[in-house]
Amino acid sequence: MRAFYTKALLRLVLLLGASILLGYLCVARSYHREPLFGQEDFGWQLHNWHNSSDGTTRLDAKVETGRLIMEFSLSGSNSFPNASTALFFTDRQGKPKMRDWTGFDKLSFEARCFPANTIRIALPSFDDKLSKPGDMLTYRTPAAFVDCDPDGARIELDLARLAVPQWWIDMHKLKPSDMGYSLAKVAQIEFGTSTRSQAGTPSRVEIAAIELHDREYGYLYFLGAFLAVAWGGFGFWFFRQYAAALASDLRARMQKDLPLVAYQQLAIEPHREKEKSALLKLLATRYADSELDLETVVSQTGINRNKVNEILKAEMGYTFTGYLNKLRLTEAARLLVENGSASIAEIAYSVGYKNSSYFNKLFKEEYQCTPKAFREVCKKEAQAPAA
Secondary structure, three states: OHHHHHHHHHHHHHHHHHHHHHHHHHHHHHEEEEEHHHOOOOEEEEEEEEOOOOOOOEEEEEEEOOEEEEEEEEOOOOOOOOEEEEEEEEOOOOOEOOEOOOOOOEEEEEEEEEOOEEEEEEOOEOOOOOOEOOEHHHOEOOEEEEEEOOOOEEEEEEOOOOEOOHHHHHHOOOOOOOOOOOOOOEOEEEEEOOOOOOEOOOEEEEEEEEEEEEEOHHHHHHHHHHHHHHHHHHHHHHHHHHHHHHHHHHHHHHHHOHHHOOOOOOOOOOOOOHHHHHHHHHHHHHOOOOOOOHHHHHHHHOOOHHHHHHHHHHHOOOOHHHHHHHHHHHHHHHHHHHOOOOOHHHHHHHOOOOOHHHHHHHHHHHHOOOHHHHHHHHHHHHHOOOO
């Protein structure tokens, strides 16, 4: 059995290592990122907007190598100065084209602000019930606010947790609870100022590496299928090989124990000494007596306690208790094979054990399997066709 366990352990370690490695690769690849500027048939136009009516707000924006740069200085004459730059989505011919972002769960980008600022990110989306084509004020506009500074930071937005502005809800006289939104028809991505933006202060916002995140579950399905097949196959192989190895081990053990079986005539002639012959004969004929103990043997053979153990140790390699259990268990193994109608408890009692649980414990220690498993293995061996 040792060779089988070594082989099984090696395969288990290899399978575990392969599962961990493949699991890491599949999970990592399932997190897919798609650069905004890398999408096929993607086009855009820059749209700038501010609410200054006196012309004192300055706003310039441009895109350089995939980076949006927004430079502005807000007017101090307005109670709530505001400015924003949007990438208005178009097709390659420059015609408006809304994007379906329902398959994405996150939006990430790198943001740098000079000086430190809080900016607003909004995704104006066409609402089939309320929106008018081209009129951005009628588009439902889920948004979020993020902090940025000159050191820059990587920002991730959960696209399922944006908020529709209250002013938009009020403007369309909707219920306060009507905060839901759909990203099936996103018209533009907008970056703007907030109430924290300082009026009269020249400011610069840089937005780079805009990416959309989604999950490609095909990798996870593949991983699940691999794990099911690989571990299922390992389990099938293990139990099949375990049964074969156990049967082989039991055959070897039973062959080794042939000189000890109680149902064969003990060859006591080689034991010249009277004490040895008397001791072995008594044990061979009385092993099934549940009351047999060392004191009984001493009283019936006249051999003192220490010498009983010395004789058995020298002749058989066992102590008294060990040799008695060996005789009983060997006979029990024979009965399990030859007497299929007898219960485990009956066999335990017939070989000298009053407690079947104790018998099961000793049998498992001797044969590395329970009496029930031993019987089943031997039965399958007997039914198997000869090679």
